[in-house]
Amino acid sequence: MTVQTISRRCSTTSRQESTSQGPAVKNRRVVESDPFEVAAGSRATRLSQACPRGQVVIGGGYDLRNSIFNEGNGAEFVLSSGANDRRTAWEVVAANPSEHDIEITVKAVCADRTQAQ
Numbered sequence: 001m002t003v004q005t006i007s008r009r010c011s012t013t014s015r016q017e018s019t020s021q022g023p024a025v026k027n028r029r030v031v032e033s034d035p036f037e038v039a040a041g042s043r044a045t046r047l048s049q050a051c052p053r054g055q056v057v058i059g060g061g062y063d064l065r066n067s068i069f070n071e072g073n074g075a076e077f078v079l080s081s082g083a084n085d086r087r088t089a090w091e092v093v094a095a096n097p098s099e100h101d102i103e104i105t106v107k108a109v110c111a112d113r114t115q116a117q
Contacts, residue, residue, distance in 0.1 A: 027112045029055065035065065035103035038096040044079060045096075050089040051110035057083045059109035060090030066102045077102060 033049040051057050062081055079093040090108035 027055070028058070029110045031108050031110060033106045035105050038077070038094050038102050038104055040096055040099050040101050042096045045094055047092045047094060047104055047106050048084070048089045049106040049108045051108055054113055055110040056087040056113050057090050057108050058111050061107050062092045062094075063105040063107070064102060065105070066100065077104075 029052065031049055031051065033047070036045075036047045038045050038047075047062075049060070060081070060083065062078065064077060077094050077096055079095055081092045082090070084091050090106055092104060092106050094102075094104055096102050
């Protein structure tokens with residue numbers, strides 16, 4: 001299977017948070033990509049949202065928009081969702097077998113490298 005890869009560095013849409021619950025993780029930040037368009041009929045596209053320099057991904061996810069299956073959770077399009085091997089980005093592999101373009105926003109939850117290990 002051929003997988004097209006589309007990556008984005010940190011978006012201007014981010015929020016920085018600190019938490020006092022659980023293990024001490026400071027400078028937790030959620031970074032969100034601009035919407036990626038996944039064309040109708042596409043087979044597999046890898047979408048990625050990177051963490052800021054010096055941070056690693058500790059979680060993430062995606063939002064699916066313009067789906068003709070608005071009542072579902074969009075799982076019919078997403079083949080995988082998880083951290084990349086180096087833990088520098090959250091990756092989503094999606095296919096769009098429908099006749100309508102869809103948009104996917106990828107979110108990465110990042111923390112300082114030394115605190116997340």
